[in-house]
Amino acid sequence: MSGLYLASQSPRRTELLHQVGIDHIVVTSSYVEKNVVTKDPIEMVRAQALGKARCADNVPNDAIVLGADTIVVFDGQVLGKPHSKDEARVMLRTLSGQVHSVITGVAMLIKGHEIVFHNETKVYFKTLQDFEIESYIDSLEPMDKAGAYGIQGKGALWVDKIEGSYSNVVGLPVEQVYEELCKALGVKE
Template identity: 45%
Template sequence: MNPLILASGSPRRSELLKQMDVSFQVHKSGADESLPPNIRPQDAVTELSSRKALEVASQYPNHFVLGADTVVSIQNEILGKPETEEEAFTMLKKLSDTTHQVFTGVTLVVNGQAHSFYEGTDVTFWTLSDEEIKQYIKTGEPFDKAGGYGIQGKGAYFVKEIKGDFYTVMGLPIAKTIRQLKQFGFPV
């Protein structure tokens, strides 16, 4: 059987698939990631994961293709990846001493048909001092992470509580993804 095609350049998603002994190749999607204003976070991740998977599947018609997208949301406001230190500081300050949601959408393209789902997890942060936030920003970790933090890295220090699937926060709800792959006949 052909390997799974992962339509994502995320090292975290690759790491999770390797952990589960899934045979896959990476082909990063070039799909448009713009979204309409006021889209619900759940709809955003489903839409983006679908776009990514379908764009790559057009190049690999005889493969299973997996696309995924993750957003951090607070009161339905989507926090993207910060581009500047100021943006990172503002995001992390907003998340301080609050509970926010992390949504990851997953789309599997099988025989040209897209099958999507999403998972959501609540994450509560400790109260963060300005100095803690500034020290974290100096690590460079916030700049390629939705919401400006990585739970699998130094950002774990901020997390007081999590309700839901840890791997959803990491970028791929691996248990549900594996079950979906099995359901569609991919050997896992």
């Protein structure tokens, strides 16, 4: 086995894997995120994670490839990464004082098999004041994050509580990735 290849440019996913001691090599993926129109957000993130893993560039044939996609869902609506400050503002106002889901689809290509799963975490947001939203947007932190916030950054100030995996909200449910890797490789935890 050549090792684990992460088909993601997300520094947060790399940090999470390093944090739990999973060595990996970061590679690009030629997959183009289309946010395929589907009524099922879970189906969408699973398909996108698999697409990223399948299109990983420069990996040996016997490598383990990991792809992931994270979205925020509120009231059935998918909130991806904002394309503008105005879009970030709308997303943050939408999430203010509400409960939303963070869903990450994960795909692993290993020993000729495709293992695809997802993780969902409920996030309870405090009510945000306009000055808090504006200050946060000015920091530019929300611009590369699904739902326009990062729980691992200043956005943590607004999270009242979560139900589920913290690392999932950051971008990769590492505890579940570890379990699936152990199972696929026949390693007892």
